[in-house]
Amino acid sequence: MSTASPHAGRPEALLEVRDLGMTFPGPRGSLRRRAGIRAVDGVSFDVHPGETLGLVGESGCGKSTTGRMLVRLLDPTAGRVAFRGQDITRTGQRELRPLRSRLQMIFQDPFASLNPRQTVRQIIAAPLRAQGESAQAIRREVRDLVGLVGLAPEHLERYPHQFSGGQAQRIGIARALATRPELVVADEPVSALDVSIQAQIVGLLERLQRELGVAYVFIAHDLAVVRHISHRVAVMYLGRIVEIGERQQVYGNPAHPYTRALLSAVPLPEPAAERARERIVLLGDPPSPADPPSGCTFHPRCPKARELCRTEPPLLRLTAPDGTRQAACHFPEV
Amino acid sequence: MSLLEVRGLAVEFDTAEGPVRAVRGIDFTVERGRTLGIVGESGSGKSVTSLAVMGLHRGAAVTGSVRFDGTELIGAPEESVRRLRGRRIAMVFQDALTALHPYFTIGDQIAEAYREHHGGSRKAARARAVEVLGDVGIPDPARRAREHPHQFSGGMRQRAMIALALSCEPDLIIADEPTTALDVTVQAQVLDLLAGQQQARGLGLVLITHDLGVIARIADEVLVMYGGSAAEQAPADRLFTAPRHPYTRGLLDSLPRLDAPEGEPLRAIPGSPPSPLAPPPGCAFHPRCAVYAEHGSPLCTADRPLLRLVAEGHRNACALDEVTTG
Incomplete structure (x- = not known):
């Protein structure tokens, strides 16, 4: 497991995200067409060099939309993203190109993100070729990369369909790392894999971070995986960050009732521990972002909700005295 | 009489690339008011097993015995199986x-x-x-x-x-990954509902899943499947506290847990689950097995190991069981 954030407390961020928002148009012909659906609303965080920020939440919470905006696969409708101090929110695709090599993405479905007609060599070489490297340098680097992610040189001439899911994800990781990026956004990179393979890929990502110093934004719904790999964690609910802070704070002593409920809902793989545990069972389903509740959007499911929660949306504020965690709750746990 | 008794169940498919033995002779029993969890990864044969018990295995050759409340279902007329299905045996799917x-x-x-x-x-x-x-x-x-x-x-x-x-x-419910598509807070509700109804009505429940946490929450007995065979079978408490099969141990070690001590590394199982089209000879797990790697025995590559009783209610299909448990 990762230890404390290597850059905790240091001011210079690799990535600065401020008040990021994404509003999709509402369904055609509906009254909400004009208002739109706020998939992401006022999301702010920093990512420091060499650290992992985990982004967790349930389906529809906006974590994947956020990840896509960080690498500009989606253009935000509000807020800004700065990479190494440079605002990239409205940079044109041409000026974005040199940045692409420093900012990469890994996807959930390795097969869907690999071109089925290209060999592994072609897939991994593509980003290097785009940088205009010599054929000889590319050959050498591609060989180094497959070794780095635990594949063999004979795999280079094969096609994606000849690999298992875990191996295909290794190819996706090799491609993402080819240009030695400083930041990789990984969107559910292990959730499509068998349990026994997930640990291999998590271990690989951790080793690559130690060896290359790459920072990750690790997006997942699996709270145990995120706890394992992250230095800091942001919990999202209905498009907003409800809690963010050092992993030990968020997991060890969660301040937001949603974080508490989420953690208590994850079954432990041990019957005795599972029976002994105090569980907070939430009522109902996560609401639709098309029709968010008033005030704190969690209030209809919150066991602690009071009148204020129904009317006033809470802001993210510090709840740990040493500044290691913030929560958006009127009545946070202390 | 047990509610459901499965003996030597085997399922074979014909595919373009040749016959596939998806399930190779498994045994289990489900009593009224009890929950059997069947856990395995892709290709383990867990879902094929449930479909075969329900008589929903189109085009596959099914052999062995499935006795429901004393009535043999394998080879029974389709009409009589259909009458049981839905009425006395119900199914809950993932989607x-x-x-x-x-x-x-x-x-x-x-x-x-x-x-x-x-x-x-x-x-x-x-x-x-x-x-x-x-x-x-x-x-x-x-x-x-x-x-x-x-x-x-x-x-x-x-x-x-x-x-x-x-x-x-119904008397028996077969639930195949019933909460896999759900968010974790909703999964908790649905598992509570299933377990509550099962208790209140005294039903037998077969729960098929890849998620050991789900098994830990509601199963009484657990069957671990790998490569179409049973690897281990035990009461749930025992399986999680005293696992015997190297695959079960590996699976538990590779699982990140919310209650793991800080800094504890994950120990991954090397390699991938075998393809049902080209299974390895002998024990299906031996190419990935840490015990085989250290104490390799010709037994591991000769035959599929059978389940043997190692403690009360606890069976392990490993030729090196004595080595593993010292």
Whole structure:
């Protein structure tokens, strides 16, 4: 497991995200067409060099939309993203190109993100070729990369369909790392894999971070995986960050009732521990972002909700005295 | 007499690339009021097993014995199996949206299934549908019964499918990954519902999943499958505290846990699950097995190891069981 954030407390961020928002148009012909659906609303965080920020939440919470905006696969409708101090929110695709090599993405479905007609060599070489490297340098680097992610040189001439899911994800990781990026956004990179393979890929990502110093934004719904790999964690609910802070704070002593409920809902793989545990069972389903509740959007499911929660949306504020965690709750746990 | 007794169940498919032995002779028993969890990864044969028990294995050759409440189902006329299915054995699938008909209301689908097996008036069947929808915690069931599946959220649809399964008062429910498509807070609700109904009605429950946490929460007995065979079988408490098979141990070691000590590394199992088209000789797990790597025995590559009793109610299919457990 990762230890404390290597850059905790240091001011210079690799990535600065401020008040990021994404509003999709509402369904055609509906009254909400004009208002739109706020998939992401006022999301702010920093990512420091060499650290992992985990982004967790349930389906529809906006974590994947956020990840896509960080690498500009989606253009935000509000807020800004700065990479190494440079605002990239409205940079044109041409000026974005040199940045692409420093900012990469890994996807959930390795097969869907690999071109089925290209060999592994072609897939991994593509980003290097785009940088205009010599054929000889590319050959050498591609060989180094497959070794780095635990594949063999004979795999280079094969096609994606000849690999298992875990191996295909290794190819996706090799491609993402080819240009030695400083930041990789990984969107559910292990959730499509068998349990026994997930640990291999998590271990690989951790080793690559130690060896290359790459920072990750690790997006997942699996709270145990995120706890394992992250230095800091942001919990999202209905498009907003409800809690963010050092992993030990968020997991060890969660301040937001949603974080508490989420953690208590994850079954432990041990019957005795599972029976002994105090569980907070939430009522109902996560609401639709098309029709968010008033005030704190969690209030209809919150066991602690009071009148204020129904009317006033809470802001993210510090709840740990040493500044290691913030929560958006009127009545946070202390 | 046990509610469900499966002996030597084997399922073989013909594919373009040759025959596939998806399940190779497994045994298990489910008693009334008990929950058997079947856990395995892709290609382990866990879902094929459940379909074969239900008689839903189209085009596959099924051999062995499946006795439900004393009646043999393998080789029984399709009509008699069909009468049991839905009436006394019900199934809950992963994806409620494909299992429910999009055109009919939730209430009509439940009422129709009830009438098919119990007869009676339309009105009585409608009342029964509203009653079971209420049982599974759907608020305002009389109104929701008139809605279509797409008007239900994922968690509510899964509840509706459980209501459909319960409506005919079955003795056995087979649930195949019933909470895999759900968010974790909703999964907790649906597992509580399944376990609660199972207890209240004294049903037998077979729960098929890849998630050891789900197994730990509601199973009494666990069958671990790998490469079409049983690797280990034990009471749930024992399986998690004293696992014997190297695969079960590896799986538990590779699982990140919310209650793991800080800084504890994950120990991954090397390699991938075997392809059912080209299974390794001998024990299907031996190419990935840490015990084989260290104490390799010709036994591991010769035959598929059979389950042997290693403690009360605890069976392990490993030729190196004595080595593993010292």
